[in-house]
Amino acid sequence: MTSHTARNSRRAIAALAAAIMIPALAACGGSSASGSGGAGEVEGSSIVLTTITGLEPQFQKYADAYMEEFPDRKVEVRSTTDDAAEYAQQLATARLSGELPDVFFNVDFLADTLAANKVTLDLAPGLKEGKLGDLNADSFLPQFVGQYRPLADQDKITGLPVSADSVGLFYNKSLFDELGVTEYPEADWTWDDMYRVAEEIKDKSGDTVTGLAAPLGDGSDQIVFGPVINAFGGTVFDPETGKSGIGQPKALKAWELLLGAYGTASGPYTTTTDDPSLKFESGNVAMAIASRGAVPGLQTTLVDDEWDVQKMPTINGNSTAGGGSYGLSIAQTSESQDAAWAFLGWFYDTDAGMKVAQDVGGVIPPTDDGIDNGTWKDGAAPPEHIAIFGDSAREAVLIAQMPGSSSTTLQEATKKATQEVVLNGMSIEEAFGVAEKAVNEAIEKQSK
Structure with missing residues (x-):
C-alpha cells in the first residue's frame, strides 16, 4: 500500500489506488473454490458493489470472475469520487436515504468515520457464524483487521482488509x-x-x-x-x-x-x-x-x-x-446481506477471489494461508526477494486509526x-x- 500525501484526502486515496493498481489482465474464472457462497438462498441474487474510480477496472474483473463461476448471480460495479471526505459524505447521505450499495470500498483512515455514521455492518457475528466458510476473524492478520475495529467498540469489525500492504x-x-x-x-x-x-x-x-x-x-x-x-x-x-x-x-x-x-x-x-x-x-x-x-x-x-x-x-x-490497507464492507442497511456475504466468501478464498486479486491487482492476501500459499510471490524476478513482503506484513506497524x-x-x-x-x-x-x-x-x- 502506499502512503498518504498531505495535500488533501483526494490525493490520499489516489496515491493508494495508484500504488496497488497493476495493468489489467484478463479476468480469471472457473475457480475450484468449494466454500464460495454456493448456498441456495443466494442463487439468482444481485448486489451492487461501489468503489473509488481508480479501482473500478480492477473490481470489475473481480465481479466478472465471480459471475463466470456463478452465472446465476449478478454483481454490478459502480464507481464514485476519489475524494475521501466527499466519499464518506456520500455514503452517510446514502445511509439516510436508504440507497447504500450492498458492498463497498473502505479504507483504514475512513473506517472509524463510516462506523460512527452507521454505514458499515458489524461483520464480527457473521464471521463467528461461518459466513466466510473456513475463514474467521482470527484467519486475518490481526493488525490489519484492527484497522476496521471502531475506536468506540473494539469488539466490532466493520470491514475486512483486501491486501496486507x-x-x-x-x-x-x-x-x-x-x-x-x-x-x-x-x-x-x-x-x-x-x-x-x-x-x-x-x-x-x-x-x-x-x-x-x-x-x-x-x-x-x-x-x-x-x-x-x-x-x-x-x-x-x-x-x-x-x-x-x-x-x-x-x-x-x-x-x-x-x-x-x-x-x-x-x-x-x-x-x-x-x-x-x-x-x-x-x-x-x-x-x-x-x-x-x-x-x-x-x-x-x-x-x-x-x-x-x-x-x-x-x-x-x-x-x-x-503498512496500511483498503478493505471491503457490507452496508448496514443492505437487503441482500446473504448475497453480499456470499461474494465476500468467494473473494477472500485463497483459491478463488484472492487468486484473481493476486493476478489482477497485485494483492498480498491478508491471511496467514494467503501469505504462505498464495501466488503473489510466484512471478519472475526482479525482485528476487519479493517474499520478504510476507514477513513485513506480519510485523507491520499500520497507519494509526x-x-x-x-x-x-x-x-x-x-x-x-x-x-x-x-x-x-x-x-x-x-x-x-x-x-x-x-x-x-x-x-x-x-x-x-
Missing part, C-alpha cells in the same frame, strides 16, 4: 556495483547501516546519485514515520488517552533520525515531491522505501538495471515496516513541522510540539 527497502544493485559499493542491504540492517551506505554512495558518486530517497518525503508519510516513532517507544495516536504523542520525547528521537537524512543520506528537502529524478524508478536513486505495489511499475521502468528488495532496517531491534478528520490534520501538521525545521531552522522540539497541539485540538473537536 507493507513496505520494504528497494535497492538498485546496478548503482551499487557501478560505484564499487559491495554492501547490499541485509535483513539485519539497522537505520544506521542504511544511512551509512547511502552516504557512501553519495560520496563515491560525487553527489550525482541519491543514496536514499528521503524517507520522510515531504513530512506527511505516516506509513514511514509511524513505525519509526513506534520503534523508539512513542505513539502517533494513543487510543487509551485519546491523544497524539508526536511531540513527546520518544517521538522527537524519531523525528531527529528522519530529518537527519536530508542533505546527508538523501538529497535536500524539496516541496517538489513529484520530481522524477528523486524517485527510485529514475535509475538514479540507490535505495528507497516503497510498498509491494511498486513492483509492477519498476519491472517496466528499470528494465536495464538489476534491483531487489529487502526487509526494512530495525531500530533498537524493532521492526520499522509500515484516528477519530474523524484528525488524520488529515496530522498529515498537514507533520508536513508543516518538517518544513519549519529544514527550511526555517526551527528546533525539532518546538516544531513538533506545535504540530502535536494542532492534532490534539483536532482530535478534541471530533470528540465533541
